[in-house]
Amino acid sequence: MALKEALLLLLFKCCAKKLGKSVVLIESGRHLGGVTSGGLGFTDYGDKSAIIGLAEDFYHRIGVKYGKTTETYTFEPHVAEVVYNSYITEANVSVFFDYRIISAKIVDKKVESIVVEKSSDSQISTNVVITAKMFIDCSYEGDLMSRANISYTFGRESNALHNETHNGVQMLTKHQFPDGIDPYVIPGNKSSGLLWGISDETLARQGSGDKKIQSFNYRICLTNNKTNRIDITKPDNYNPQHFQLLIRLIEKTKPKSMRSFLKQDLMPNHKTDFNNEGPFSTDAIAMNYEYPDGSYETRKKIVKQHEDYNKGFLYFVGHDPQVPQHLRDEMLTWGYPKDEYKDNNHWTHQLYIRESRRMSGQYLMTERNALGTDVVTDGIAMASYRMDSHNAERVVVNGMVKNEGDVQWPQNYPHPYPVSYGSVVPKSSECHNVLVPVCLSATHIAYGSIRMEYTFMELGEASAVAAVMALEANTSVQEVDTKALKEKLNIK
Template identity: 25%
Template sequence: MTFSNSQSRYDFLVYRATPAGIMAAITASRLNLRTALIEPSDRIGGMMTSGLNAVDILNTTLVNGVVREFFRIVRDEYDLPYLPARIESKVALRVFRGMLAESKVELFQKRDIRFVSRDSARIINCTLNDNRILASRWWVDASYEGDLINLAHLRYRLGREAADEYGESFAGRQPFRSMLPWASGYNVSPHTDTGKLLPYIAPVSRNPVGSADDEVQSYCLRPTLTNRPDNRIPITPPKDFDFGEFELFRRISKGIRTGRVASKDIPMMGTTFKSAYFNLAELPNGKFDMNSGPAAPLNNPMLTQGWVTATYDKRQEMAHAFSRYTRALLYFIQNDSSVPQGVRDFFGEFGLPADEYGSTDHIPPDVYVREGRRLVNRHIFRQQDIESGGACRADAICEAKYHLDCKPVHWRANHSGTNIVREGMFFTQDAYRYSLPKWIILPEPADCRNFFSVCGVAATHVAFGSIRMEPTWMELGSAAAIMAYLANQQRCPVDDIPGEAVTKLRDERFFQWPAPRFLRNKLRDKAVSYYRKISGRRDSA
């Protein structure tokens, strides 16, 4: 590969500073690959620093290498005896920043890729929006949307496969289901008094069950809340918001208030408060990660539509709409007379955390993009692969464990126009443990030979519903860097690298990596403090 003198040259270039992108960049840097990390915004950490605080780790033994190091540092930040699965955004941000500062990664923030240049089956360079040209030997798409897949003109899939394409039971358009996930016996009319559809409701679909489309599951903002008076900011409504848009939720609440759906108690199930209006997962320091409830959902299919194919500026507009919707919804649950009094009384104790998201009025800045473009390869990871344990040991680059999980794709009027239904949602009772193969992050060699997609993997919509967890994406990001390093060392195509060689190097090289300097200093200070405590010494005045 040849580079012009005007180009900045790298061995490994990562697009987007999501957790997966950060792990890919740090791993590559530690393998002595000159690494660039491109992030269009002024933030890093993706959803783990923007409200997705209840991290979906069902088995901590599956977290390895540099990814395990991240969770070990967080563990020590909290003085815990175990790897944490619930992490405050500001703590995740501090650890990500500390790990990047210890690395030799060159971070380009507020920079975006305008276009990429290719030479046959290899990407050569990219031009940023400030006209700077970066050349690299290896390229990684760590965006949630699969934007670099698109810029590189690689084949991808967006949306749902038909059920008969791969024989998956959850594929394609799903049967209509009630807005409430239990038998309420209560219909919610989709129409206003003038006969128009209510806000956020799509017209009836005549597409048959199991048919394919280009739709993705719904997105949301994932608010962080607190009930600690010393850190709580009251929830106020967004300016000029039309609460008439929530007539759908008022009608659902009416069914709950008439007793057709029990919602008097708000039980603490494990470490999560659950009701028809919210799931509140307890975090350290009196905070809670709020997930959606069915009576007033944070996940909004109508606000999601068009996100993946939108420009960066258009996404900013859409993110603003999500932010207004989310703040209004929190205020609605606390104050609207249609919400049961018990729910209002309980939820009224919560507010926004003063020590999080200060630049965005304490609402998380990033939209939770659960699904975007997915790479197309000759192999496609399917529902059956999830259920049967996945790849063999020789091919596997990491392991994962989660349910098959998809949020609603649509809220619609039913065929008779008498009820509002959800469509597209599925969640399996069982959580499956499975291995992911090396090819899941690689395009077809004829398409591109120096590219990895670590979030938009080569999987079906159904299988992706289990893979799409941040710790799994982080593992795949780190694996991509190791694969690139091994391909360089062995001077062979990356497709020839065995998966077991990746995991072997990961475990030998990174599992016992020394703690970063910022953490060593923190641990030293704790040790000094403890010594002084047990010895009776005090600091001098």
């Protein structure tokens, strides 16, 4: 079981343990919780009624940590990790920290065992073989899924493939450059070359498919508490040329606050969850194309590039003389919190991997599910967020720089809708004892609605119960009685 989003398998492990099964939890890093303990303290949920089961319990426990009796959806990273660790302590389970999957042994369409290696120092002498009857891949990347020969895809499907309307290439208006931003190093001089971050590719047809990935960034926890603040210093590989588009955007729009290009959601104790905002921000557009199928070494390089870019963005805004003084002054009121990420120089351990591989499973969730047109009867979790894709490329259109790929649709949050059990189950022709609750079977645009952390938690819990049911019935994950599963999950 490969795991980056450790919470999911953590909940699975605690749930399965309560049901009398032994479980091994494998975490490729050194912290539990993935991006939820990695800076995403401002929870996106749409309709709160969709948050059920152990997901609801998690947010209730967060509230307790802040002296509240109700669920709390805005929190500090270290508080989230404390709650995750409490599940581990209560269930009395051990965790294989700093291990990742390198291979799987398949026998009769079942994963019989996997081999894991030390993430930080891979040597044959420290490899571990883990044998189990059931596996759940809760990683953001789907690394067990791919090694189990389960089919998958990544990128964006064409609208025509599954009769959708907002998939594929989408040149829309959100997080978009205003008209008139020149893309060339010397304005008006095409021969001077493009500014950093702009592709020389020709914009493809609207709605056409490709293998481009919506952008990643970091959900950045900063503080403006002077006694808890560490100054933002110049990062590795800093290059101010990477941010010249920001200067042109500022010159064009004349923002009064950096909130126009940095989304700021306040958290307790004078901290914030900074996220992407506008056409040029913390999203490292087009820097992640090789991530889904990349080797561990390739991914490590991509992660470092994103870290350098995000840290560089913060430093540039606070220190570059091209940035207006009032914006620099505002940025300099913020710094890295002393009490967060103490073992990682106060920087989050988790890149925000919005989307990577997606399984080609027993049932495919599409935009029709998210809109309520198609309603499944085997729903094991609820989703309610709008379909949300960040930009996937930055190109030149009619001599101006434009972003492509951002979708936020519909504008009003849809009513909660069920996510199919079939979407976390491989095709029966491929594998019988693996469930995939994160890299589940969905089109790119449907995944943009489902990919909220609370829904992942619910899918992880449901996968745990289903795994136990399959074990007790001595059957495959495809043959689990979904009606009985829903009853156990208290889903009507």
